[in-house]
Amino acid sequence: MDALVRLLRQPYGPLLPWFGLAGLLTAVYLTVHATFLVSAQEQRAVVQAEWTAARQRLVQHMEAKKVHRELDQVMAVLPAERDFAPLALGVTEEAKRDNVTLPALSYRTEATGVPGTTKAVLQGAVSGRYEDLRRFIYNLETAEELLFIEDLDVVRSGNSQDERLTFNIKIVTYLRGEAGRVAAPSKE
Structure with a gap:
């Protein structure tokens, strides 16, 4: 305890609680980042990949419907x-x-x-x-x-x-x- 009091009396002593608070906040940030943000980014990447795949399937489906309509038109023109x-x-x-x-x-x-x-x-x-x-x-x-x-x-x-x-x-x-x-x- 004596060493702590002596440390606080030094010219940089009043800054030590602020450095401690900064360290604590950094530790909290890293913990939150590691547990919540990284998993949220991974989840976002998965959802974005699913959205891209769904969008491609939709475009393929729309193109298939268009080709089907065009094929029906051609088939209607062909003689029996x-x-x-x-x-x-x-x-x-x-x-x-x-x-x-x-x-x-x-x-x-x-x-x-x-x-x-x-x-x-x-x-x-x-x-x-x-x-x-x-x-x-x-x-x-x-x-x-x-x-x-x-x-x-x-x-x-x-x-x-x-x-x-x-x-x-x-x-x-x-x-x-x-x-x-x-x-x-x-x-x-």
């Missing part, structure tokens, strides 16, 4: 499988209107990786004058139905004086299967 034969007949009639000969148009369907759709392929040799063939191709490409010219091999027929060209054409479209159509509401 039962409309394939009339579509092939329509291509033949278009060839006749454009003064193009289409003697043998073969058609077949192929499976696709998309459920509810099939790929329809029409192919054959087409002959006619350049202007007529050009008009025929233009009319196919601008048709109301979704038709794609997937392959076109041009071969000049006859001699160089002949104005007729012959080429092999491969026309592709996609068909909506029965599973791809919307079911009619039942009357019960």
Whole structure:
């Protein structure tokens, strides 16, 4: 006790209680920081990571809904499988209107990786004058139905004086299967 009284009588003596108080407050701060603040920051990081993941799932969900709506629109435009034969007949009639000969148009369907759709392929040799063939191709490409010219091999027929060209054409479209159509509401 004597040493404490002597220490307090020194010129820096009145500052010792303040240093003690500062040390005590520092110890309290470190204890609070270690027990409450660090765990709160860890908890905040976990909550922020969960929020970011939830936000990403929401964005993915919204994009999936948008893609689903767009896919429904595309599926609505695709002709049904039962409309394939009339579509092939329509291509033949278009060839006749454009003064193009289409003697043998073969058609077949192929499976696709998309459920509810099939790929329809029409192919054959087409002959006619350049202007007529050009008009025929233009009319196919601008048709109301979704038709794609997937392959076109041009071969000049006859001699160089002949104005007729012959080429092999491969026309592709996609068909909506029965599973791809919307079911009619039942009357019960």
